[in-house]
Amino acid sequence: MHEYSPDSRLNDILRRVGVGERLDLVGASLFDGRGPGWMHNVRIRVVDGRIESVSSDGAANEPVESVIDVSGLFVTPGLIDCHVHLHGLDGHDPFRRNIERYPSVRLVRAARDAGAAVRAGFTTVRHLGHGIADQAEALKQAIDEGLVAGPKMLTSGWAISQTGGHGTLHSWPYSLVEQLWPRSGFCDGPDECRKFVRRILGDGADCIKIYTSEGLVSSPDHLVDIPNFTAAEVEAIVDEAHRGGVKVAAHATGLAGSLIAVQGGADTLEHGPHDVDGEFLDLMRESGTTLVPTLTVFEWAASSGHESGIAPFAAERAQRWVAGHRRLVAAAAAEGISIAVGSDSGAPPRGGRNALEIVALAQAGLGSAGALAAATSGGARALGLEGEIGTATPGARADLVVWARDPLEDIEVVADPAAIRLVIQSEGLTKPWS
Template identity: 30%
Template sequence: MSYRILIASVLLLLAGAASAGEYLLHAGRMVDVVQGKIVERVSIAVSGNRITHVTSGYATPAAGQQLIDLTDHTVMPGLMDMHVHLTTERSAQVRTEKFLMESADYAYRAEAFAERTLLAGFTTVREMGDQDRNLGASMRRAVDRGYIHGPRIFTVGKGLATTGGVADYSSGLRHEYMGEPGPVEGVVNGPLSARQAVRQRFKDGADAIKINVDGLGANRFGNEMGPQWMQDEIDAVVATAADYGMTVAAHVHSLEAIRRAVRGGVTSIEHGTYLDEATAREMKKRGIAFVPTMTALKWIDEPDAAGSHVSPYSDRIDQSMKVALEAGVWIVFGSDAGVFPNGTNAEEFVHMVGVGMSPMATIQSATIEAARMLRIQKQLGSIESGKLADIVAVAGDPLADIARMKSVGFIMKDGVLYKQGGKVVLPIGDR
């Protein structure tokens, strides 16, 4: 999908990204995510929306270059969250909103969620399921054209469901309101309609496909641990998506659902709450990514008596992460923001480190590894000459204290400054 990134960059420049210019960043420490090491005293030159040079030592600014002093910061590529929901946030009203909110209402609210996410340092995200049809693609275009401030968006459009399953939004309604949603609406039954649903998502402008293979945490009718897709349906989605150059993400919690998704050859396992050792080894063998969404699985709608948000799946996702780490599974950062407040995505770093993942590996999972999963590593994911200028920085050393990732003080996306010295540089609403 790198052609979309290139088009977006040109459009952003033409749309009046006045903050883009000539910069020289003096980084006290830079995270080399390719080599997995810290490099001290580095100069990063940015021209327009590109990184032009990365050199050792503090270079003298050339004529016309604005010097940005980050000598007491750790500089790294723009962060990427591969599982967000910018079009909604979970609340007690989330189901009734469908009857009360217009498409425009969703869009205006989503703009605020997108801005929050960008100002938390996440310059690229994967939107994992529209609440209102094709809103993710519309938001992607709005960001690309400079209409709104937000992260670069890759979207799955409407997540795919089987009848009555997760993402069949007619479930639970009065019979006369249920209708008979089909592949156009993202509800499938059998391999043929699964193929049609993938092609419809491509037609709608989705970048990837999401299948909701079981219903843990979202099925109102019980049997939430049971898989909701047959193997031939998963196989049909994966094969059809491959023809269109699209990856496939699988929402799965229960072990049997994980196994079916892995057998089908999906690109990524999302959540994976009940992952076991044998399936983790198979994921490693097949090169299937694990997007753990630990923060969401440690969150519930209402706080307990002590004021904490504690999920019954909190301990289980910890165990699954340990299993994945032990097996050497490819782990990619994804928080499931939207289940919890958008803009607090970086809490995921703390949970990942908490189960034994190294701070460096977590940063890599949110930069170069996410770029590889999106197949855009030639354009983004690391600070290298020729790549797009997505750069963020935190004060101090996040490898010593990963919680520092929750306070990103410098943000540049596509060569445009959004935050410097902890303050917003391009005011929200300044178009």
């Protein structure tokens, strides 16, 4: 159990800007999301929640309603986490975590966790299932209306599993899994899969999440390399999602499941196989699939997952997988495959420490500038929101983070809450994905 403690500093650092407001940040060093380094002595003008101009006259004094002197500080686009679970579940005990007398308390916990994410500089996140789908939609709406502080959310509704697939909790009676949907909904066959995608989109989801293999925590080793869904089912899901104008995120930890996801047209591959396969990487590059490697969830499970209730066999497996996932990231970067940040976090102790994923990517071979790009422009590309978020260029939303220290010189700065001086978040704008 993690006690709630109000973060008074969030009120000090978070500023939402919207229609009718004008704001200038002057004197900054700016990383605009594209790299490779800083633009110095920059003036960033924000009008109506968007960046109107970026100029090198940082000392200019043309009057606007509000001017913030950020001389000597460092500005980046707001950070993007493409894989979170703001579901308000607590711990990893499979029964206590998923069955509560008053399930609505999960929404309160999720609001706490959303505040922790924006406090860490993340102004946009993609919520990829688990928990109760309509609670995620409610949290998204509450953030949009300014009722609670949090990142702008893209939601996937129910994750989609084949019958008997990764949506199953192996410690539960299967009849209870089908009744309560603790991890996902279920469908089989191309027609049923299409219908389920339509249902999810009708409920308000912004993307689709599917499982094409088993995962780290609950499945025995022999199931990990058996793909979930057939090629025809994956193709039907992806085709229906794309017809609806949304992208598909595919969870896969085995090579066979990863292949079927990429071949079927999934837009992002979550986690990925735990070792390097040259032909698979060639396929990812040719298909334009983005890798969201979630390194830190494996590192956490390997080092301290047992403290949160992870089964010993899963913690041992994570230890075996960690090095392979790091090699996968390095090889993908060398192949020119797009990489985006996804922490696979939600509640404490990992929720609110999302930026550790940026540090892990830098250490795995992306370097500081590459990892920061993966958390900004790379995330925007993965979500289909290039030019809208993940960049500090004219026309983009005014989602910005002001840092006291240089994260390109020392990437661990992004994981230090004390280094964040200001988080600016746009509000009141029509969503391009709605």
